[in-house]
Amino acid sequence: MSLWARAQQLPQESLQQVRAIYGDHFPIEVRHCLATWIESRIWTSEPEEQQRFFVDELVQEIQTNADLMLSPEMFVTKMKLIEAAKNFHVQYSHEPHKLYAYLRRCLALEMEVIQNAMGTPYVAQPHTERKYSELITGLQNVRQKVNMASEEIRSLQANIESFSLQYHECLKNKGHINYLQQSGPITAERRELEACLRVQIEEMERKLNALVAQINQSQMELVDRMKDNIANLRQLQSQVLDEELIKWKREQQLSGNGVPMQSNLNTIQEWCEMLADLIWTSRQQVNNVARINSKTIVELRQPHLVEMLDDMSKQVTSLLSTLVTSTFVIEKQPPQVMKTNTRFTATVRLLVGGQLNVHMTPPRVTVVIISEQQAQLLLKNETQTGRGKQPVECGDILNNSGCMEYQPPSRQLSVSFRNMQLRKIKRAEKKGTESVMDEKLTLLFQSEFNVGGGELVFQVWTLSLPVVVIVHGNQEPHGWATVTWDNAFSPPGRVPFAVPDKVTWGQLAETLRIKFGSATGGDLSEDNLRFLAEKIFRTSLPMSTMELNAMTVSWTQFCKDALPERNFTFWEWFYMVVKVTRDYLRTLWCDRLIMGFIQKKQAEEMLAKCPPGTFLLRFSDSELGGITIAWTGEGNEVFSLQPFTSRDLMLRSLADRILDLAQLQFLYPNVAKDDVFSKYYTKPENEMLKNGYVKPVLVTTLPPYMSPSPAYAHAHSPDSQRNTPSVQSSYFSAATPAQTESSFMDSELFEQIRAFEPDGLDDFDFYSANMSMK
Numbered sequence: 001m002s003l004w005a006r007a008q009q010l011p012q013e014s015l016q017q018v019r020a021i022y023g024d025h026f027p028i029e030v031r032h033c034l035a036t037w038i039e040s041r042i043w044t045s046e047p048e049e050q051q052r053f054f055v056d057e058l059v060q061e062i063q064t065n066a067d068l069m070l071s072p073e074m075f076v077t078k079m080k081l082i083e084a085a086k087n088f089h090v091q092y093s094h095e096p097h098k099l100y101a102y103l104r105r106c107l108a109l110e111m112e113v114i115q116n117a118m119g120t121p122y123v124a125q126p127h128t129e130r131k132y133s134e135l136i137t138g139l140q141n142v143r144q145k146v147n148m149a150s151e152e153i154r155s156l157q158a159n160i161e162s163f164s165l166q167y168h169e170c171l172k173n174k175g176h177i178n179y180l181q182q183s184g185p186i187t188a189e190r191r192e193l194e195a196c197l198r199v200q201i202e203e204m205e206r207k208l209n210a211l212v213a214q215i216n217q218s219q220m221e222l223v224d225r226m227k228d229n230i231a232n233l234r235q236l237q238s239q240v241l242d243e244e245l246i247k248w249k250r251e252q253q254l255s256g257n258g259v260p261m262q263s264n265l266n267t268i269q270e271w272c273e274m275l276a277d278l279i280w281t282s283r284q285q286v287n288n289v290a291r292i293n294s295k296t297i298v299e300l301r302q303p304h305l306v307e308m309l310d311d312m313s314k315q316v317t318s319l320l321s322t323l324v325t326s327t328f329v330i331e332k333q334p335p336q337v338m339k340t341n342t343r344f345t346a347t348v349r350l351l352v353g354g355q356l357n358v359h360m361t362p363p364r365v366t367v368v369i370i371s372e373q374q375a376q377l378l379l380k381n382e383t384q385t386g387r388g389k390q391p392v393e394c395g396d397i398l399n400n401s402g403c404m405e406y407q408p409p410s411r412q413l414s415v416s417f418r419n420m421q422l423r424k425i426k427r428a429e430k431k432g433t434e435s436v437m438d439e440k441l442t443l444l445f446q447s448e449f450n451v452g453g454g455e456l457v458f459q460v461w462t463l464s465l466p467v468v469v470i471v472h473g474n475q476e477p478h479g480w481a482t483v484t485w486d487n488a489f490s491p492p493g494r495v496p497f498a499v500p501d502k503v504t505w506g507q508l509a510e511t512l513r514i515k516f517g518s519a520t521g522g523d524l525s526e527d528n529l530r531f532l533a534e535k536i537f538r539t540s541l542p543m544s545t546m547e548l549n550a551m552t553v554s555w556t557q558f559c560k561d562a563l564p565e566r567n568f569t570f571w572e573w574f575y576m577v578v579k580v581t582r583d584y585l586r587t588l589w590c591d592r593l594i595m596g597f598i599q600k601k602q603a604e605e606m607l608a609k610c611p612p613g614t615f616l617l618r619f620s621d622s623e624l625g626g627i628t629i630a631w632t633g634e635g636n637e638v639f640s641l642q643p644f645t646s647r648d649l650m651l652r653s654l655a656d657r658i659l660d661l662a663q664l665q666f667l668y669p670n671v672a673k674d675d676v677f678s679k680y681y682t683k684p685e686n687e688m689l690k691n692g693y694v695k696p697v698l699v700t701t702l703p704p705y706m707s708p709s710p711a712y713a714h715a716h717s718p719d720s721q722r723n724t725p726s727v728q729s730s731y732f733s734a735a736t737p738a739q740t741e742s743s744f745m746d747s748e749l750f751e752q753i754r755a756f757e758p759d760g761l762d763d764f765d766f767y768s769a770n771m772s773m774k
Helices: 003-007 012-022 028-033 035-042 050-067 072-092 096-118 126-182 188-255 265-295 305-326 372-385 473-489 505-520 526-537 545-550 555-559 570-590 600-608 646-651 654-660 673-680 710-715 741-745 748-756 758-763
Strands: 328-332 337-339 343-350 364-371 395-398 401-403 405-407 412-425 441-451 456-463 468-470 502-504 552-554 614-619 627-632 638-641
Touching: 003 035, 003 096, 012 028, 012 096, 028 035, 028 050, 028 072, 035 050, 035 096, 035 126, 035 265, 050 072, 050 096, 050 126, 072 096, 126 188, 126 265, 188 265, 188 305, 188 473, 265 305, 305 328, 305 441, 305 456, 328 441, 328 456, 337 473, 343 441, 364 372, 364 395, 364 412, 372 441, 372 456, 401 412, 468 473, 473 505, 473 555, 473 570, 502 505, 505 526, 505 545, 505 552, 505 570, 526 545, 526 555, 526 570, 552 555, 555 570, 570 646, 570 654, 600 614, 600 627, 600 638, 627 654, 654 673
Parallel strands: 337 468
Antiparallel strands: 328 343, 343 412, 364 401, 364 441, 395 412, 405 412, 441 456, 502 552, 614 627, 627 638
């Protein structure tokens, strides 16, 4: 977080102290509008020689910001910025180091106020700040060299113009001598005039020869300087685009799995804008030198200068092309699991759009959906022969076109697609055990930008992260399996959308931990992760964590193979645990009231040693998205309540169900249930509803056979095949169990609905455990 961003969070009294630091001498509006620029220049001390451009650059930056303030509400701020720029130029143009030193003192005082108010020192992220400082320093050094090149070009042009004047004066004198020699008899007066002219011509030629040598040397020095500038810009651009921007894109992909993002796109935009400004200026300098050279007399033209300038022009134009095409990015990705006939959004942004005035001719962006194979062909054609033919679309997207808009305060050129909808999808042929949820597609965003008033035209495109298209809610878990695996394990610079078939358990465990934590707000312990490893490997595990983390897990084990004696996969089980925890158990999990990841047998062994009434909460192994209560009955017999799913928890919370059951007294190992669950109980409503009715309340009870004899309960357990009793709440009928997804999909009713309206099935979420319309 920047220093000024921290300052704006201060209490009012401390904020006034910050304002007083600057006073009338340095308007607070300048500090606010140029916060990032000021801090980037002042954080690292510059030699006094480098500070000589500080005032000119500050004034230019202020004027640039002022020119962008077009709205009426910004008029007063704009006037203050313009006035400040004039004052800085008048007062400090001859002593810029004084203003630089003054601002350093102001930032130091500002930091001190923040530290005193916050009670903690202001510490930026070391790596980020160091990288920021290094890039800014490098860009500022190049800016100074580019400014020096501009001065040298002006000096070169002045020398060439001076040479041209003297050269023509010399030719004029030579012409005068020829006239004297041919116009009549030679007299003493003519002889004296001719001698005087010859002396002048000799002196002129001596000066002209010296000026030619000076101009030739200046030209070569200038060309060398511009070459160095272009080389430095290439290196800095590679650092920004190939390291920082790629890093941001990778973080954006990982954020789809719940990893917090560290990089800031606005900061990267600042670097890209500085690059765009310097590259564009360098390109103009090369063109100016080429123009000057083309208009000079033959005597001043160097043999290889035209070829050198032409090569430099191509290099710098290539840099600009790379910068423009690489900074066309997807700021907000479309949903990676995309359902047909469902609205979705996305935002694309051109990071250098404001700097290059692309918005003067607002570009239009279009979106199409293409297959993995089409994405591969697109990149292959781009690498080999430039942009090939238009990729074949594999779907129809509504509202897939929009104009980019420029926001002056943020200097952002972007377009947000708020109402896109995928109407239909064309699937590729499947091989072997592939399903539609394994198929990865991508959204292709395309546009065309004019730069320099149409001088340069760039065709740009970018691909979204892989998306999986589903048509039914029951496809969602497998779709997220594909996306989660791809986000976590895709290698850098891959061919779309190659991903390893096997990864280590350590890699997968970290992905599951992040996924669970981001969704529920609570972390997974090492014991939890070991439980998950036992479930996915289905075998005894090594005691050493290092050995366990080195074991490999395949994509098939992850989401293809059913768990033993189950009709669902590891991922489907884990996905539904995350979902029910996120939707209904989040606070209980974060307060560590749910043991959750524990084998049924292990839970029974733990509870068998406890007093009657001791209970724990664990995720069901047999019911997707189910959580069960295991408790110790009389005679130390352990019972398990039929798992509650999201359908049950939507009707009555888990805490209230625990309150309902008097048999549950102590949360394992020996905590009174009211001490930890009472804050989650629903307060009773004593008032009548407005319509005069009394609202009924559902209460969870155990069947009569559960009391008082545990032996009776065991003999009449609804599931006699289980090794321990499992009982149901009273309002569940043991004779009419809830219909499962598979039984419903096999039923005649399902086929009738499907035959009547296939798309109507999209509204059913078979994995939500309640079979209700969304």
